[in-house]
Amino acid sequence: MLNRGAYTKTNSGVLTGSLITHLECPNCGRHYSADILRTVCEDAHCLSSLFARYDLSNGLPKDILTSRPATMWRYKEVLPVIHQENIITVGEGFTPILPLTNLKHWAGDDEVLWKDESGNPTGSFKARGIGAAVSKAKELGIDTIVTPTAGNAGGALAAYAARAGIKAIVYIPKLTPKVFKDECHLYGAQLVEVDGNISDCGRLANEQAIANGWFQVSTLKEPYRLEGKKTMGYEIAEQLNWQLPDVILYPTGGGTGLIGLWKAFDEMEQLGWIGSHRPRMVAVQSESCNGIVQAFNAGEASSQFVDGGFTIANGLRVPKPYADKLILKVLRKSNGTALSIPDAMMSEALKEIARYEGMLIAPEGAALWQAFKHLKAHRWIKPHERILLLNTGSGYKYLENINI
Ligand SMILES: *Cc1c(COP(=O)(O)O)cnc(C)c1O
Ligand SMILES: [Zn+2]
Numbered sequence: 313m314l315n316r317g318a319y320t321k322t323n324s325g326v327l328t329g330s331l332i333t334h335l336e337c338p339n340c341g342r343h344y345s346a347d348i349l350r351t352v353c354e355d356a357h358c359l360s361s362l363f364a365r366y367d368l369s370n371g372l373p374k375d376i377l378t379s380r381p382a383t384m385w386r387y388k389e390v391l392p393v394i395h396q397e398n399i400i401t402v403g404e405g406f407t408p409i410l411p412l413t414n415l416k417h418w419a420g421d422d423e424v425l426w427k428d429e430s431g432n433p434t435g436s437f438k439a440r441g442i443g444a445a446v447s448k449a450k451e452l453g454i455d456t457i458v459t460p461t462a463g464n465a466g467g468a469l470a471a472y473a474a475r476a477g478i479k480a481i482v483y484i485p486k487l488t489p490k491v492f493k494d495e496c497h498l499y500g501a502q503l504v505e506v507d508g509n510i511s512d513c514g515r516l517a518n519e520q521a522i523a524n525g526w527f528q529v530s531t532l533k534e535p536y537r538l539e540g541k542k543t544m545g546y547e548i549a550e551q552l553n554w555q556l557p558d559v560i561l562y563p564t565g566g567g568t569g570l571i572g573l574w575k576a577f578d579e580m581e582q583l584g585w586i587g588s589h590r591p592r593m594v595a596v597q598s599e600s601c602n603g604i605v606q607a608f609n610a611g612e613a614s615s616q617f618v619d620g621g622f623t624i625a626n627g628l629r630v631p632k633p634y635a636d637k638l639i640l641k642v643l644r645k646s647n648g649t650a651l652s653i654p655d656a657m658m659s660e661a662l663k664e665i666a667r668y669e670g671m672l673i674a675p676e677g678a679a680l681w682q683a684f685k686h687l688k689a690h691r692w693i694k695p696h697e698r699i700l701l702l703n704t705g706s707g708y709k710y711l712e713n714i715n716i
Contacts, residue, residue: 326396328388331366335535338363338638346392349452349527351534361532361635363575364392364539368582377550382406384440384543390579391444392539398451400476404432404439405543409551409700414668418685421695425557427548428703430673434467434495436627436705437541441568442468444540445529450476456526459483460513462565462626463492464705469529470499481526483513488626489712509619511631531566532635538575541568545576548700549586557591558697561683563676563704564595564604564650565630567639574642591700593648595639596683598623602652603632608643609650615640624655624713625675627704649692653679659714662707675710677703 335344337353339360344350346364353360372389380386384405393399408431412424429437442465449457458481459469466482473480480501484493485508496503506513514530521528529537549556556577562570570593580586595604600620607615619631633639643650661678665671680701687693707714 324395324397328391328393328396328399330391330394331368331389332364332392332394333367334365335362336365349449349454349534351528361538361638362535364535366390366579368579371582371584374554374585384443384540384547387543387546390546390583391543392536393444393447393451395451398447400443400447400450400472402433402439402443402471402475404443404540406547407431409548410671412669415664418688419699420688422688422693423698424684425698425700426669426671426673426677426703427544427700428671428673429544430671430677430703430706434464434471435709436464436468436674437544437569437702438464438468438705439472440540440543441465441537441572442472442529442540445534445536446472446476446478448536449527449529450478454527455479456481456524457529458517458521458526459529460510460517461488461492462510462629463488463709464627465529465531466501466503467492467495467499470496470501473501474499481517481520483517485509485513487622489710491709491712492626509631510629511617511619531568531630531633532571532638538568538572542572542576542579544569544702545573546580548573549576549580554586556586556589557700559594559687559693559699560591561594561596561680561699561701563625563628563679563702564597564633564639565627565676566633567595567604567635569702569704570595570642571635571638574646590646593642593646594683594687595643595648595650596679597650597652598625598628598658598679599652599654601629601631604636604639604643605650605652607636607640613637613640624710625658625679627674627676628679649687651683651686653682657682662714663716666707671703672707673703674705674707675714676705677701678707
């Protein structure tokens, strides 16, 4: 495992107040220091993703938030960066929660809300995770970061690395729409186009990272992207006056958002910010890449490799999520479910939400609208529930593949 760069820099001394204590393996329970870079659990039989842990035992008063900036760093006590000057921010987070308007009749007695991540820097919620990971990498003195990407993670890494003065290398499938490649170039990243899918990119990125000593920020193979994405959970609670919704629908690729939301809920309960009520968590996948849905329905603890080829929702083309076991655990623990949506229905939903709600959302987010209608029609969603749909990105980057 990578072991370089432990506090070699001098810092100006302004502290964030981060309560981070260590990293922990959620599978085997091993503890690791958070002062050096880590990837996954070092036990060769485990290899689980690692979680950052904080000292939450004294709680925190909610009113510390009142005068904080409207970015994800308002939750800095539960984020991993220790020195203020290492925070790399371009305004990620604190995205709006918007009720349905002209499509409200679909909701019946339910309240349906969108949390709209499309306004994040680089147009997706990847800004949160990558923003946290790049900031922590800067704190640990890293000079080169590499990631495989289906599109949005690469753009986010390129942007945050540019701002941090760190070199970014991005492995991207050749078939990814041009705009995702263009933004990487504009932000000054080195782009490697791969004849294959994101798993192929992941394999290559991993080989090169090991060979060259680069830091790899592949989904859930390092602990800090999860920390950025969990801030969505803190925001949902804060913005809904500390009452979590009954159901959350999440477009699941590698699962960082889903696992992150769940982690945030546990932390907030420990902090005394919320009670024990938890939303039922729904993983929505693309029909062509639905390994989690299949595993969930079969009662399996882990998923198989499933890749049915191209989908317009490139963020969902993850044939076998590294953290599949953690995703399935959250779905079951929350009494949630999983379902998949074909591309044609995503396109249709994207247009419907644009035409009637004035939001141009990503196909990944659009899949949730179809999933909601399905769960409502089958009475899995009950009357008088509050449902939150997490639109993960902007539709503007996908228009090349939408038949207008
Ligand atoms: C990456 C991505 C997803 C999937 O996120 P995971 O954390 O990998 O589950 C969903 N939607 C969009 C727009 C994405 O870019
Ligand atoms: Zn372990």
